Amino acid sequence: MSPHPLIGKPAPTFSLPNQDGETYEFKPGNGTPTAIFFYPSSGTYGCTKEACAFRDATAENGVFKTKVNVIGISSNPVAVQKKFVEDNKLTYPVLSDAKGEVRKAYHTSKGLLGLTDSRTTFVIDSKGIVRGSFDSVINYSGHSNFVKKELEKLAAEEGSSAKPTATAAAPAAEPAPAPTQPKPETPPVPAATTEQTAEESKAAAAVQA
Numbered sequence: 401m402s403p404h405p406l407i408g409k410p411a412p413t414f415s416l417p418n419q420d421g422e423t424y425e426f427k428p429g430n431g432t433p434t435a436i437f438f439y440p441s442s443g444t445y446g447c448t449k450e451a452c453a454f455r456d457a458t459a460e461n462g463v464f465k466t467k468v469n470v471i472g473i474s475s476n477p478v479a480v481q482k483k484f485v486e487d488n489k490l491t492y493p494v495l496s497d498a499k500g501e502v503r504k505a506y507h508t509s510k511g512l513l514g515l516t517d518s519r520t521t522f523v524i525d526s527k528g529i530v531r532g533s534f535d536s537v538i539n540y541s542g543h544s545n546f547v548k549k550e551l552e553k554l555a556a557e558e559g560s561s562a563k564p565t566a567t568a569a570a571p572a573a574e575p576a577p578a579p580t581q582p583k584p585e586t587p588p589v590p591a592a593t594t595e596q597t598a599e600e601s602k603a604a605a606a607v608q609a
Contacts, residue, residue: 404533405507411436411524412505416473416495419481424493426471429528433554434469435547437521438508439540442476442484442494446540450519453544455490463544466551473497475517509535519543523550 406412411428418424428434437454439447451472457464470492476484481494497503508520520535521543531554534546 404530404535406522406530407533409530410528411522411530412502414502414505416497416502417478418493418495419478419485421478421482424471424495427528428524429526430469431526432467432469433526433551434471434524435521436471436473436506436524437519437543438473438497438503438506438517439519440474440517440537442474442480443487446519446537447474448484448488450540450543451484451490451494452488453541454492454547455488457544457548458491463548464551466555468547468551471495473502475500475503521546523547523554525554 411426411434413425413427415423415425426434426436435454437450439450441447442451454470454472456462458468458470472490472492472494474481474494475497477498478496481496484490485494495502503517506520506522508518510516510518516537518535519537519540520533522530523532523546525531532546532550534543536542
């Protein structure tokens with residue numbers, strides 16, 4: 401299966417009404433990773449399970465150990481999204497993409513042989529680049545697990561880039577040679593004088609006599 405066409409590219413920006421009818425603007429690259437999950441319909445069994453899994457994962461003791469912005473998107477109207485959020489105590493924005501414009505921008509396809517909207521999740525890094533996608537209508541519980549693994553990868557990358565690069569140690573400087581001490585001069589031996597030589601000769605002759 402070929403990778404999603406958005407992988408490695410900047411995530412599309414968009415504006416949609418949230419569950420309160422207020423405009424939610426998504427501008428990628430705000431310094432925090434984002435998980436966007438497109439799902440078929442609010443209130444259905446699988447979509448409720450998926451939405452609650454994301455709610456639990458972002459809780460204080462949830463499986464997401466890295467801060468992440470979670471956004472849910474479906475084609476349901478605002479009133480349905482509001483009920484969906486309130487009934488399940490969702491802690492993140494759920495947006496209404498009634499015209500399917502954002503789905504089209506994110507190249508999401510139909511699921512279940514074209515009978516329903518797809519269930520597709522995207523992970524966008526802190527710089528706004530789409531790093532991964534997961535598409536499965538049936539495996540609704542696998543989407544939060546996919547995000548967990550992608551966040552761990554991003555955290556590992558950031559950790560490795562933060563480590564200082566080891567530099568080669570500079571060679572130790574050679575010690576300066578010790579100054580050489582001048583050799584003591586040997587005093588010259590005085591040459592024997594003529595008088596000394598004559599006296600020595602007389603002394604030698606006297607001994608022999």
